[in-house]
Amino acid sequence: MYWDLFIVLMIVAVFAIVITAFAVSDAAHAKKAKGQGAWAGRNGWRFQEKRPELAAYFTGTPFVEGGNAKYVVSGAHRGHRAMQYEYSYVVVGGGGQTTTTQPHLYRVTALETPVPTPVLEVREGGVGDVIREIFGSRGLELDDEPFDTAFRVTTTDEDFARAVLTADVRAWLLGLHAGSRFPFRFTGDHVICWETTAVGPEPDLAPADFLADLFERLPSGVWDRARRT
Template sequence: MSQWAGILVLVLLFAVIVGMFTLVFTVSARGRRKDAHVREDHAQLARIAAERGWTYETRTQGRIDQYCGLRPFPARGSNLRAWHYTAGEFRGRRFTYFEYRYMNVTSGADTGERKQPTIESVFVVTTPGPGPFLQILRPSVLDTLFDRRPKMKLGVPEFDQNFRIITEDEEFVRSALCDTVVPYLLMSTKSKKSPLQLRNSELFTWYRGTLSPRTVDEKLNHLCDVLDRIPEHAWRTAV
């Protein structure tokens, strides 16, 4: 009986070892496939820019320092790096998009793995005129707990339930959003994963993850669709 028990223990131990090696191999192979996919996406971004007459730089430094204080950038900094920085014209408007990377202090802390940067893909389109600071965000638990800035209510129940507005110019917001932008944001699936941020003469959106050719037109079209719906007179009311 004890002999069979010993054999069973060996079999189980062997199975565990085989399972661990299989798991490591599977995770490693999946990681290699993901890295290859990202590299191909980045190569395609360069090709798209060349085909459309846009400028493309694999990496640039200092150009995005002006965005400090805005999401998803740090409150302050200098010589910030941007990857896959692309600029050009889309639907008659100037734009830029790029990856911003930063180190998350908790990344890999529990597992002992090499820390990986957090990557934010950012899209910026020039507006018809200067506007006030404005954020249109989706509700989140973290923001509810830590963001103590006053939130503006539009008085549209469905919109107020699904979006958070932060601004210092309520007159501009009501003039710009109420008639045409609000219905678009409520109906558009893009708005569910595309926060909006306005500062001066630029409208931003961003998402966490690497740049993908599939998101370039989607995000730029979304920003342009929002701007197309803001009436011209709204820009004249901006403080």
């Protein structure tokens, strides 16, 4: 009798925990959607709660098959078309009768480029790290020891990479403190950067400023070179 009562109480407790978790999740979702939408309205941007097609628009880190894109804001920022959204996916693991789920959340920021470009990715880590190929990309060293030690560069077009990563751009990247520089990738008609964090109740334009600052340091010939590739 007591055992049966214990089981019933356990079931009720688990049910209450699940209901509470869903309620908290719904409240957090509503807060994000309301805050992002209000910010977009005040600043002349557009807010879209979900954009399923955007989940597979970009490739490479941090994107995987089966991800989701939501809380999307888009608009003009410092003369560029900009976009920011939350990208997420869940990894299911475990064995036997135990199953675990591990959510992964990223804040992705993108600026449109004037023309489509080859792939160029720059991340902290340096050439000693393992290079993961992206559509035929390969690791590149720039004969700049401080930069080559601090960053890892992969590209599908070495000439384009060298045109972007001028001495001025390399010095600027090296001079930024860790909290104000982001991994970035030129890919198709955008340059993107990403962070391992969820979006908040309002957009954070620091990554967009980082990409805009990068644009302002590029020589005009970069886009002509991209057109010829």
